[in-house]
Amino acid sequence: MSDLTAEVLHATAQHLLIVGVAMFAAIAAGIPIGIACVRNPRSGRAVLRLIDMIQTVPSLALFGFLIPLPLIGGIGIRTAIVALILYSLLPVVRNTVTGISGVDPLIREAAIALGMTERQRLMRIDLPLALPSIFGGIRIATVIAIGVATIAAAVGGGGLGTLIFRGVAMVDSTRILAGALPAAALAVAADLLFGALERLAARRLGV
Amino acid sequence: MGSSVFIDRATVSGSNGNAIVRDISLRIDPGESVAVIGRSGAGKTTLLRLLNGLAEQRSGSVIVDGRPLVGSRIAERRRRIGTILQAPALFPHRTVFENVATVPRLLGWTDERIRRASEEMLDRLDMPFGRFAGRFPRSLSGGEQQRVGIARAMVAAPPLLLCDEPFSALDPIVRRDLQDTFVALRDGGDVTLLFVTHDVAEALRVARRIVLIDGGAIVADLPAADFVRSAHPLISRFLDAARIPEAS
Secondary structure, eight states, X not given: OOHHHHHHHHHHHHHHHHHHHHXXXXXXXXXXXXXXXXXXXXXXXXXXXXXXXXXHXXXXXXXXXXXXXXXXXXXXXXXXXXXXXXXXXXXXXXXXXXXXXXXXXXXXXXXXXXXXXXXXXXXXXXXXXHHHHHHHHHHHHHHHHHHHGGGGGGGTOOSHHHHHHHHHHTTOHHHHHHHHHHHHHHHHHHHHHHHHHHHHHHHHHTO | OOOOEEEEXXXXXXXXXXXXXXXXXXXXXXXXXXXXXXXXXXXHHHXXXXXXXXXXXXXXXXXXXXXXXXXXXXXXXXXXXXXXXXXXXXOTTSOHHXXXXXXHHHTTOOHHHHHHHHHHHHHHTTOOHHHHTTOOGGXXXXXXXXXXXXXXXXXXXXXXXXXXXXXXXXXXXXXXXXXXXXXXXHHHSOOEEEEEESOHHHHHXXXXXXXXXXXXXXXXXXXXXXXXXXXXXXXXXXXXXXXXXXXX
C-alpha cells in the first residue's frame, strides 16, 4: 500500500468520525429542538431564526470564530465537530418542524379524541408521520457536513481536508483529488443512503 | 349501562369571540339515542365536541356520568367515549388491526383480548379479520375506511358514542348499508348515542329522539315519532327537503 493510499484511508476514517459524531449530536439535539419549536410556535420562530443565522456564517469564518472560545474551541477535532453540529442543526430542526406541522389536523384530532396523551400522540402519530421529512433533513445535513468537514482541516480538525489543503499548498492536483474524490464519494453515498430511508418511510405512509 | 350526559347552560365561543353555541342545555339519559340535526353552521358539531372535550365551554358545564368532563384526566376519560367523525382519519402508518387496537392498547388490555375484540368488531362490520387486519388504510375504499373508523371507536364498547356525520361522504348504498349495521351495533350494546347529521332520514333511522339546533340554540327536542308530525316551521322545511317527489 502506497503512502498516499494509507494517508487517504486514514483521512477518510477521520472524516467519517468527525461527520458521524457531529451528525449524531445534531440529530440528538435537532429533533427535540424541532419538537419544542412546534409546541411553542412563538419562541420556536425565534429559535429557527437564530439557527438560520448560524447557517449564513461562512464556514471558514465559523471555524475561526470558534477557535478562541473556551471548552468548545481551540485547534483540533473538537472545534471541527462543534462547527459541524451548528451547521447540521438547521436542516434537522427545520425538517422536524415541517414534518410535524404537516400532519393532517384531522388525524391529530382523531388521536386526541381516542384518548392519547400529548406524549403518546408525539411518539405514536406525529414523529412516525414526520419521519420522511426528518430523514430528508438528515440527508441534507449529512451531505453539507461532509463538504464542510473538508474545511475543518484549516483548524487542525483533520479529515480529507488535510489532503486538499496540503495539495493546494504544494500545487499537487493528485493530492487535491486524493482528498476531494473520497469526500465527494462519501457525500453521494450519504445522499443515496438517507434518500433511500426517506423513500422507505414515505412508502410506508403511502405518500 | 350507557353514560349519562348533562350539558348545563354551556356557551362556546369561536376564535373571533362570537358564540357558536349559546347557553345550551341538554340532558341525555343512559342508553338514549339522540340525533342532533340542523343546518350547516348551526352549532351541531360544536355541541358534539363539547362532549369529548375537543371544544371547551366559556361558561356553563358539561357533566358526563356525574363528573365534569374537563379536567386533568381528560385523555383517560376520552378512552371511554367513542368518537366517529365524517373523515375516518385513520392513522396511515398503521394497519387496520393496529388502528382498531388503538383504544384497547391505551386501556392496557392484554394482546389476546385486543385481538379477540378487534376480530369480533371487524367481523361484525363485514370486514373479515383475516382479509383486512394487515392492510393499510390507503388500500381501502371510502366505505371500508369508515367501517374501520367505526370499529376503532367502538371496539372497547364505550358507554358514550359520538358521531359527527359519519356517513355523509359515502355513496347512498354504502351509506344505507352502514346505517343498518350501525343500528344493529347500537342495539347490541349498552350505549348512549349522540348522532349529528343534517339528513333527517338518517336521524330518524338511527335515533329515537331528535334535537333541532339553529343559530347555536336548541329550537326543538322531540321523540322521533312526534318530530315527523311537528308543525314547527323549521322542522317542516327539513321534512319537506327530505321528501322524495313522486314520479308523475
